[in-house]
Every structure is written in C-alpha cells, then in structure tokens.
Amino acid sequence: MSKKILITGASGLIGSRLTDLLLKKGYPVSHLSRSARGGKVPSFVWDVDKGEMDDQALKGVETIIHLAGAGVADKRWSKSRKKEILVSRIKSTDLLYKKLSSINHFVTTVVSASAIGYYGFEGDEVLTEDSRPGTDFLADVTKQWEAEVDTLADLKLRVVKLRIGIVLSEKGGALPEMAKPIRLGVGSPLGTGKQQLSWIHIDDLCEMFIHAIETNQMKGAYNGVTGSWVTNEELTTAIARTLKKPLWLPNVPAFVLKMIVGEMAAIVLGGSKVSADKIKKTGFVFNYTELDATLKKLLKR
Numbered sequence: 001m002s003k004k005i006l007i008t009g010a011s012g013l014i015g016s017r018l019t020d021l022l023l024k025k026g027y028p029v030s031h032l033s034r035s036a037r038g039g040k041v042p043s044f045v046w047d048v049d050k051g052e053m054d055d056q057a058l059k060g061v062e063t064i065i066h067l068a069g070a071g072v073a074d075k076r077w078s079k080s081r082k083k084e085i086l087v088s089r090i091k092s093t094d095l096l097y098k099k100l101s102s103i104n105h106f107v108t109t110v111v112s113a114s115a116i117g118y119y120g121f122e123g124d125e126v127l128t129e130d131s132r133p134g135t136d137f138l139a140d141v142t143k144q145w146e147a148e149v150d151t152l153a154d155l156k157l158r159v160v161k162l163r164i165g166i167v168l169s170e171k172g173g174a175l176p177e178m179a180k181p182i183r184l185g186v187g188s189p190l191g192t193g194k195q196q197l198s199w200i201h202i203d204d205l206c207e208m209f210i211h212a213i214e215t216n217q218m219k220g221a222y223n224g225v226t227g228s229w230v231t232n233e234e235l236t237t238a239i240a241r242t243l244k245k246p247l248w249l250p251n252v253p254a255f256v257l258k259m260i261v262g263e264m265a266a267i268v269l270g271g272s273k274v275s276a277d278k279i280k281k282t283g284f285v286f287n288y289t290e291l292d293a294t295l296k297k298l299l300k301r
C-alpha cells in the first residue's frame with residue numbers, strides 16, 4: 001500500500017500538478033485547503049487565522065507536503081500584504097505542529113516548500129544550501145518560514161525543505177506573465193536584463209517532491225532548481241524565439257517597474273545562481289535541463 005499524502009495549499013500551481021503526478025503513481029492523496037472543494041481527491045478544511053483544522057485530515061496520513069502560503073507575486077507589497085505573506089506561512093506551519101503534537105497520527109515525513117529567495121539577490125557567487133541567507137524582505141520571510149518548518153523535526157519527523165526557484169509552467173507563475181507581452185509584440189527584458197534566473201520545469205519540481213518522499217536519507221534543505229541559470233535577457237529572448245515573435249523594444253528600466261509595482265519589483269529585478277549539486281547527489285535525475293527544449297514543450301504558439 002502506498003503512503004497516504006496530505007497536501008496543504010494544494011489548489012495552487014504546484015499542488016495541482018503534484019496531485020496529478022502522485023495519483024498517477026498510485027499514491028492516495030488528500031488536500032488541506034482554506035475552503036472545501038469537490039474534486040478528484042478528498043479535501044479537508046483549515047482556518048489558519050483561527051488556528052482550526054479538521055482532525056480527520058490527518059487520518060492515515062504518512063507524509064505531509066506543505067505548500068500553503070499567500071502568493072508572493074499576486075498583489076502589491078503593501079504593509080498588510082507583506083504581513084500576510086509571512087504570517088500565512090508561519091501560522092499554517094504552527095497549526096500543523098500543534099495538531100501533530102496533540103493527536104495520535106502516523107505522520108513520519110514533512111516535505112515543505114521553501115524558496116531560493118532565502119539567499120537574497122546579492123552577489124554573483126553560485127549558491128549552495130550552505131550559503132548565507134540574504135537580508136531583503138523575501139530572504140527574511142523564507143528564513144523565518146524555514147525556522148518554523150524546522151520545529152516539526154522536534155516531533156521526530158523527517159523534515160525536507162525544497163528551496164524552489166522560478167517554476168516554469170504553462171498554467172501559471174512567471175512564464176505566462178513573461179510570454180503575454182511577447183505574444184502581443186511588446187516584450188522586452190526587465191531592468192539591466194543581466195539578472196541571473198535559476199529555473200525548474202514544474203514536472204521536475206513535482207518529481208523532486210516525490211523523490212523527497214521516497215528517499216528516506218533526505219533531510220534538511222535542498223535547492224529546487226535545474227542548476228543551469230539564464231539571464232533575464234536570455235530567457236526573454238528564448239521565449240520570443242520559441243513563440244517566433246520579434247523583440248524590438250528597449251529594456252523596461254528598473255525605475256519604471258518600481259513605479260508600477262513598488263518594492264515587489266525586486267522579484268524581477270533581482271536574480272541568483274543556485275546550484276543543484278546536492279539534490280543530484282541523492283540520485284535525482286532532471287528531465288528538463290535545456291531551456292529551449294523546455295520552452296518548446298511548455299509554450300503553445
């Protein structure tokens with residue numbers, strides 16, 4: 001009998017695809033969401049703000065995949081939005097901790113999302129899991145989020161954190177946003193265009209979650225990236241090439257982006273070169289490491 005998996009934040013980009021891939025492999029899957037949803041798997045409800053969660057959600061569960069958190073790029077970073085980005089991750093993890101320490105359960109493993117935002121956007125060094133955390137807002141959020149996730153190890157659980165890079169998917173996230181203006185003939189690189197982007201195909205990322213479930217030796221932080229990085233300009237050009245669209249406009253200056261989206265511009269103006277060596281050493285094999293081939297698969301003309 002396969003291990004029963006509970007996914008938090010499962011209605012999102014990664015959770016939806018991961019659910020499909022887990023079901024395909026025969027894993028029983030259920031979801032823990034802020035609202036009840038009819039769907040292909042059982043769905044349980046939690047209210048993170050109120051600290052409430054359906055006890056039935058953990059019944060028979062062996063592994064929790066923890067993805068829940070307010071979308072980092074969904075809304076302008078007002079003071080209250082920044083708080084929500086942090087608190088949704090801390091409180092949801094704390095709620096899992098409180099439930100797991102107060103009821104009988106069979107959970108042995110938690111695989112949590114984290115982000116390469118942990119490292120910040122400073123410098124040009126290749127970042128490994130041992131590199132120092134950054135000092136900006138996202139680095140600070142990720143550091144606190146990981147520290148909260150680490151408390152689950154006190155409950156004698158195996159805890160894995162995947163520091164996810166830029167997820168390439170046709171269904172959401174960065175790629176459709178970058179492709180939209182290019183399709184309309186008004187695409188161009190952002191800022192200097194020289195910022196380095198560490199990316200991963202959504203299927204490789206979901207396979208990495210499954211690899212973490214199945215590899216008992218894995219513990220702690222692993223970078224969820226292919227380990228081959230491209231500049232913003234190279235990615236923009238590659239998308240245009242795939243869509244057979246011209247790029248003729250000058251780069252969008254950083255100050256314009258800051259005027260439009262405020263501090264959140266840091267997400268697209270910054271970059272980092274993140275290594276995949278540690279996850280490869282666990283035997284994980286990527287299916288998508290070549291950018292043009294990956295984009296060809298993902299982008300419909």
Ligand SMILES: NC(=O)c1ccc[n+]([C@@H]2O[C@H](COP(=O)([O-])OP(=O)(O)OC[C@H]3O[C@@H](n4cnc5c(N)ncnc54)[C@H](OP(=O)(O)O)[C@@H]3O)[C@@H](O)[C@H]2O)c1
Nearest residue numbers: 009011012013014033034068069070071088113115164167
């Ligand atoms: N996609 C990326 O490029 C990327 C990169 C780095 C890190 N990550 C991290 O990986 C995780 C999953 O990413 P994703 O792209 O699938 O994110 P997503 O599409 O935004 O989904 C996150 C899910 O979290 C739940 N959620 C939203 N706001 C919440 C709140 N205030 N309190 C509790 N739960 C809330 C929602 O699920 P319900 O409606 O079902 O509750 C939502 O569907 C996130 O934590 C994200 O930060 C993603």
